[in-house]
Amino acid sequence: MNNLIPVFFLAQLLLVACSVQDNSIERNKIALNVSQQPSSDDKSNESSNQLGRHIVDIFEDSQGILWFGTGYNGVASYDGKDLNYITSEDGLCGMTVANIIEDKDGVLWFGTYSDMCRYDLKGSKDSRSGSFAGFEKDAAGVPYLGYGWKRVQTDTDGNLWVNTHQGIFQYTNSEFIEFVVPGVDNTKISFCNTPGVVSMDFVDSKGNLWFGTDDDGVYMYDGNTFSHFTKKDGLTSNSITSIEEDRNGNIWFGCSKLMDSTNEREAGVCSYNGTAFTEYLDVDGLHHNTIHTLYSDRNNDLWIGANGTGVYKFDGESFKLYKEPKGVDYTDPFQIGGLQSVLEDSKGRHWFGFSGGLFRLEGESLVNVQKNGPWE
Numbered sequence: 001m002n003n004l005i006p007v008f009f010l011a012q013l014l015l016v017a018c019s020v021q022d023n024s025i026e027r028n029k030i031a032l033n034v035s036q037q038p039s040s041d042d043k044s045n046e047s048s049n050q051l052g053r054h055i056v057d058i059f060e061d062s063q064g065i066l067w068f069g070t071g072y073n074g075v076a077s078y079d080g081k082d083l084n085y086i087t088s089e090d091g092l093c094g095m096t097v098a099n100i101i102e103d104k105d106g107v108l109w110f111g112t113y114s115d116m117c118r119y120d121l122k123g124s125k126d127s128r129s130g131s132f133a134g135f136e137k138d139a140a141g142v143p144y145l146g147y148g149w150k151r152v153q154t155d156t157d158g159n160l161w162v163n164t165h166q167g168i169f170q171y172t173n174s175e176f177i178e179f180v181v182p183g184v185d186n187t188k189i190s191f192c193n194t195p196g197v198v199s200m201d202f203v204d205s206k207g208n209l210w211f212g213t214d215d216d217g218v219y220m221y222d223g224n225t226f227s228h229f230t231k232k233d234g235l236t237s238n239s240i241t242s243i244e245e246d247r248n249g250n251i252w253f254g255c256s257k258l259m260d261s262t263n264e265r266e267a268g269v270c271s272y273n274g275t276a277f278t279e280y281l282d283v284d285g286l287h288h289n290t291i292h293t294l295y296s297d298r299n300n301d302l303w304i305g306a307n308g309t310g311v312y313k314f315d316g317e318s319f320k321l322y323k324e325p326k327g328v329d330y331t332d333p334f335q336i337g338g339l340q341s342v343l344e345d346s347k348g349r350h351w352f353g354f355s356g357g358l359f360r361l362e363g364e365s366l367v368n369v370q371k372n373g374p375w376e
Contacts, residue, residue, distance in 0.1 A: 049370040051076050051083075054335045055353025058343035059100035061108060065127050066345060068358060069097030071335045075110060077127040083371055084128045086119075091132035093117035096335075099151040104158040111151045116162065155203045163199035168211075181211050181219050183228060202243035204251060212240030218253060234277025236268040241292045246271070247300035247316045254291035254304070267291070269304055283319055285309030295342035297350065305339025311352060311366070325366045329356040 052070030059067045068076040074087035075097045086092050094112025101109045108119040108130075121130040151163040160171040161179070169176040184198045198219070202210040211219040217230035217238045231238050237255035244252045250271040257267035268287035271278050280286040285306030293305035302314040310324040330337035332355060341353035350361040351369075359366040369375060 049372065050357035051369070051371060052357070053329065053332065054096075054340060054355045055358045056096065056098050056335070056340050057100050058341045058351050058353050058358075059102070060343060060345045061102050061121075062106060063121070064346060066343075066351070067100050067108070067127075068353065069100050069110070069341075071096045071332075071355075075100065078375065079127055080375075082126075084126075086128070091117070093132075093134060101152045101154060101160075103154070103160055109152045109160070116152065116164075151199060153200055153203075155209070156207055161200040163201075168198065168200050181221070182226060184213060184216055184219070201240070202245070202251075204245050205249060210243045210251065212243055212253075214239055218243070229272070229277075231266075234270065234272070234279075236270045236279060236287070237266050239267075241290065242294040244294035244296050244302060246296065246302045246314065249273075252294055252302060252304075254294050256290035256292070269294070280319075283312070284321075286312065286319075292336055293339045293342060297342075297344040298348075303342050303350075305342075307338030311339060311342075322361070322364070322366055325354070325356075325359055325368065327356045327368065328354050 052073045054071030055068050056071055057069035066078045072095050074092050074095050076085050094114030096113045097110050099111030110117055117134045119130045124130045153161040162169045168179045170179050181198050198211050198213045201212040209221040215238050218240050220227045239256045241256050242254035250273050252271045255267050267290050269291045295303040304312040311322045313320045337355045343351045352359040358369045360369050
């Protein structure tokens with residue numbers, strides 16, 4: 001990633017930004033239609049045709065509705081006909097939605113910079129008429145979530161994992177249970193690349209859990225024991241931003257350069273085959289560059305965001321580059337620049353969320369999808 005914002009500076013700005021947001025949770029509100037501009041601290045989007053200045057996450061729910069987590073403008077949904085926004089005025093727990101997931105009961109979870117909340121669409125006529133439920137502060141069994149990223153993951157059994165700056169929690173039978181990764185150095189400064197010092201980032205095809213950290217490498221848990229990997233073992237950095245698996249069963253790591261590092265060879269992408277790590281020094285943008293986004297689609301092709309270069313597709317043997325589209329914004333100190341999210345939907349369409357707007361793959365090009373489309 002070129003023109004990177006120093007991560008520690010980003011962390012401080014996020015804390016300030018989050019502290020002024022409205023954390024109240026309202027119930028049974030109706031969201032704004034696209035014809036009504038969502039309220040936002042980011043006034044630049046009010047006159048823009050882009051879905052948001054940043055498309056931080058993209059998700060398709062079990063009803064086929066597409067959801068777009070934005071920076072500053074809440075969450076947008078597209079049901080194939082209408083584009084709608086949900087904001088803090090409607091009960092959303094934060095205007096920057098960094099993570100969207102659906103649990104096994106069909107309830108959506110939104111992780112934001114400010115808080116975490118659930119959105120239930122059962123019995124709703126459309127995506128605008130669901131009901132919100134938050135978590136009562138200071139109630140027994142509810143962890144202090146604090147400010148910063150809130151990220152929710154599911155494992156192969158459908159269990160929910162909640163990553164916060166205060167630690168990792170499993171959400172089981174309506175209770176939060178803390179999960180401790182032994183050996184993590186909690187005294188190190190969090191650089192805000194991942195949610196807090198450590199986060200549960202990925203479950204591989206063998207059921208192993210992978211935990212990325214801000215400055216302590218990565219941990220793998222096989223259900224019985226933990227394994228720890230750092231730069232000494234072959235990682236390109238000890239700060240992990242993304243984890244994925246390719247069609248050959250190799251585990252890939254997106255890494256970033258730490259603020260205080262003077263090592264010009266630090267950061268980039270690397271893969272692990274169970275024995276050794278591999279760097280990709282002959283591929284432009286995949287070395288000496290922060291890699292924030294990795295995504296494996298339904299064909300098991302691996303998509304890699306190379307900031308300043310574009311998006312690579314790796315088919316297990318070779319890399320294909322789709323050049324970075326015009327309009328990608330690296331100037332916002334509150335957000336990570338470049339490719340922020342990828343989704344292949346149930347119709348086989350590939351969507352890409354950039355700092356700058358939403359794009360869809362059409363042939364060999366990334367086409368900008370604005371509020372008025374083109375959606376098909």
